[in-house]
Amino acid sequence: MLLSSTSTGIKLDGNGYTDIVIAISSKVPQENRLIDKIKEMVTEGSLYLYDALDKKVYFKEATILVPPHWNGTNFTKARTESFEKAKIRIDNANPAYCNEPYTNQYGECGAEGEYTHFTPEYLLNDIFIQHYGSRVQLNPLEVKNFTRTDTGESFVVTTSGTLPNFPPNRITDLSAEIQEDTVLLNWTAPGEDLDQGTAKSYEIRWSFDLDMLRFNFSNGHAVNTTAISPQKAGSVEQHSFNLNITIQNGTTLFFAIQSKDKLNATSETSNIAQASKIIPGPKPISSQEINLIVIEMVTEGSFYLYDALDEKVYFREVTILVPPEWNGTDFTRARTESFGRAKIRIDNANPFYGVEPYTNLYGECGTEGEYIHFTPEYLLNDDLIELYGARGRVFVHEWAHVRWGVYDEYNGKQPFYHSDGQIEATRCSKDIIGQFREVTAERFLRPCLIDPQTSLYTGNCTFFPDRNQITNSSIMYFPSLDPGPRILQLQQAATHFLRNIFEDQARVGIVTFSTFASTLSPLTTIDSDTTRENLIKLLPKAADGWTNMCLGLSQGLQVLRGDNGNVLGDELIFLTDGQATDDIRSCAPIAIESGAIIHTLAFGNRADPVLIEMSDKTGGIFLLASDDVTSNQLMDAFASLILSTGDYTKEPVQLESAGKTTSDWFNGTVSVDQTVGNKTSFVIIYGIGVVELNPPKPPVSVEPLEVENFTRTATGESFVVTLSGTTPPNFPPNRITDLSAEIQEDTVLLSWTAPGEDLDQGTVISISVILSSSNKYFKRTV
Structure with a gap:
């Protein structure tokens, strides 16, 4: 089956495909029954296509191109049609397929095929129906006449005939507006048959419940439509009315x-x-900080989107529209942008959602959403990251809603189901592990109860995914599900370092870096347990974005200069996954010449060689720590970096370090002799399998708001800030999708559209061309 494409010449006129050319090879001898069989197949296929695609499209018009040696008094002369251009060809059997119908199709799924091939024997001999099945899986129908006129070249036979009665098209652009107590509806008129003609009548219903209209339209409240006289298909319809x-x-x-x-x-x-x-109430208070956080969220989201979609797409350009009362020297005047047209809106909280990000999504799956809503509080309050997840991932989660009409892949109405005798949580993917717990009013956890009627957990039960696990999960499941245990291991190791390793009176600062770098704490003297705990509270709780090492190094050195203006002899502990997304070689010499001692902990199994060189040349230590959940290497690495003040009696001594997987007691023995033992402590770190409750969501108001009348006008006073972030890491050239080949005598002519150096930007260095006599080679190897 071949569908519409501008490259094929096939067109979609309303709901009907036209300009379909079915060409008979000049090698086929004249057989008028062949034309009747083609007519029968296309007409039956039209009905089958209409039914299979939910009554959306059908074959409206087809042209049969016959060879020039065929005689007929009612053929019309061909214009631009030719056998080579036809998407459907009737020709003698290909030895590789015999009489089996086939389509030349070499591209990936979704790429247009070259042509469909039928043999005269297949069309004329009904015995093949028993072998291959009905030509369209429907009973034969009566086919109308053709009109033919004589020509001297190739000939054209145009099908005519009427398809059975079709209902009006589905209306897909209905919009609604409430003006005081009046409802105003707008839509595009459908036709009598699909998009042709004029419909007879409309039935309009409304409800407080979205799902009622979607699944039980007849149960909605009816609107009086006797005053509506439907207009011709394609016209704009309007209807206003008052509800009771x-x-x-x-x-x-x-x-x-x-x-x-x-x-x-x-x-x-x-x-x-x-x-x-x-x-809406008063507009959000203007804050330049919102701009910076939005830029960071979109930039991190771009990296996450690029990685999640197999390095295919990213966010290249974003415009921030700020209110007219905001002041700024780098703002440019808005052109056609407005708040009402924006797909991403930052506004005060909707009372039904509170500060939670959401997308207005009312269509069926695949229908673009209306807009994404963020609140200023969500963007400015970092405590909400622990509740909803990293902002960049949440942004991509909502982007999938608004751009592609994708629904969440969890089910609040049916959260559990039976599978192989066990209760499973509705989730994507099933490989996500976790625990079932019920949360009490006091926010304690207890085992879930089973409903005797359904044999499933009761409605008070919740599935808690283990927050630290390495597994594939859908963007549309839990956007805050961490991709691995690294952030938890970092928190635990750094907590141990700050609480037990650093000596009293040492001065400590904390810097975090990803896409951007920021100071979590300036140099602070450790003079009490309270100071240690305050520093621990500042440790990052989520990991996302890029690994811009140069920004991290620069920010760390800046913090070290905070005491005396230089970094000579100061020590910097640089923790990273070892894989920079910027050019670490460009900034390492500056760090080496600064005079600071740089210790590097590379987390994972790979590290840039420059990191080793940087630690070696500054007198620091380079350590590689595994991110396996049972590994103590990161903890041990921190413990080995004892920053001495000269009093060895106060320096901590690590006696034992062990890691194991257990579901019961952890047993072991540690020897403590007379030379050590002051302030002995046991530190236990954990990985997968711990249920942690997020902080409770902020309460939302269900009371109606007191609002006054308002009017809206276009003022032209808004302004535009253009985002110009760092280009994402090196991208490969785009995939070539329009390669075509032609053989002229002994010469092969290839044509294609050039890709770029990075996706579709710039110029590639080289192109490789591979030749094979079998398309199976490319399917296996390319």
């Missing part, structure tokens, strides 16, 4: 339409339109 209720502020209503033709054939239910009488 008082629409309070804070009310949200949902609307849908079905249309009927003269035979009362009913269309599918339209998209669900929403109208709310919720007026």
Whole structure:
């Protein structure tokens, strides 16, 4: 089956495919029954296509191109049609396929095929139906006449005939608006048959419940439509009406339409339109900090999107539209941008969601959402990262909603199901491990209870994914699910270092870096346990974004200069995964010449050689620590970096370090002799399998808000800030998707659109061309 494409010449006229050329090879002898069989196959196929694609499209018009030696008094002369251009060809059997129908198709899934091949024997001999199945899996239908006119070259036979009664098209652009107590609906008129003609009538219903209209349209409240006279297909329809209720502020209503033709054939239910009488309160307080956080969120999200979609796409350019009262010297005047058109909006909290990010998504799966909503509090309060996850990942999660119409892959209405005799949580993927717990009113955890009627856990039960596990998970499941245990191991090791290793009176600062770098604490003298605990609270709780090592080094050296203006003899502990996304070689010489002693802990199994050189040349220590969940290497590495003040009696001594997997007691023996033992402590770190409750979500208001009347006008007073972040790490050239080949005598001519040095930007260095006599070679190796 071949669908519409501008490169094929096939067109989609309304819901019907036209300009389909079915060409008969000049090697085929004249057989008029062949034309009848083609007509029968296409007409039956049209019905099958219409049914298989949910009554969306059908074959409206096809042209049969016959050889020039065929005689006929009712053929018309061909224009630009030719056998080589035809997407459907009738020709003698290919020895590799015999009479089996096939399509020349060499691209990946979704790439257009070259042509479909049928043999005259297949079309004329009904015995092949028993072997290959019905030509269209439907019973034969009566086919109308063709008109033919004589020509001197190739010939054209155009099908005519009527398909059975089709219902009106589904309305897909219904919109709703509430103006005081009046509802205003707008939509594009469907036709009598799909998108042709004029529908007979409309049925409009509304509900407080979105799912009711989506799944039980007839149960919604009916709207009087006797005054509506449907217009011709493609016209703009409008209808305003008052409901028999008082629409309070804070009310949200949902609307849908079905249309009927003269035979009362009913269309599918339209998209669900929403109208709310919720007026935003005062605008967010202006803050330049919001701009910086938005830039960081989108930049980190770009890296996450690029990685999640197999290095195919990223966010290249973003514009931030700020309110007119915000002051800034680097703002440019807005052109056509406005808050109402923005796909990503930052506004005060919606009382139904609180500070939680959400996307207005009312269409079916695959239908683009209306907009993403973030609150200033969500962006400015870092404590919410622990609750909702890293902002860059949350942004990509919501982007999938608004851009691709993807739904969440968890089910609040049916959170559990039976599988192989066990209770499973609805999740994607099933490989995500976790525990089932019930949260009490006091926020204690207890085992879940089983409902005797369903044999599933009760509605108070929650599945808690283990926050530290290495597994593939969908973006649309839990966006805050960490990709591995590294951040937890870092927190535990750094906590041990700050609490037990650093001597009293030592001065400590903390810097974090990813896409950007920031100071979590300036140089602070450790003079009490309270100081140690305050520093521990500042340790990062989430890891995301790029690994810009140069920014981290620069920020760390800047903090060290805070006491006397230089870093001579100061010690810097540089913890990284060892794989820079910037050019570490460009900044390492500056760090080496600074005079600081740089210790490097590379976390994982790979590290840039420059890191080893940097530690060696500054008199520091380079250590490589495994990120395996049972490994103590990171803890031991921190413990080995004893920053001495000269009093060895106060320096900590590590007596034992062990790691193991256990579900019960952890048993072991440690020997302590008379030379050590002061302030002996046992530190236990853990990995997978711990249930931790996030802090409770901020309460949301369910009371209607007191709002006043308002009007909206375009002022032209908004401004634009253009994001110009660092280009993501080196991207490969784009995949070539339009390669074509032609043989002229003994010469092969290839044509394609050039990719770029980085995706579709710049110029590639070289191109490799591979030749094979079998397409199977490319499917296996390329």
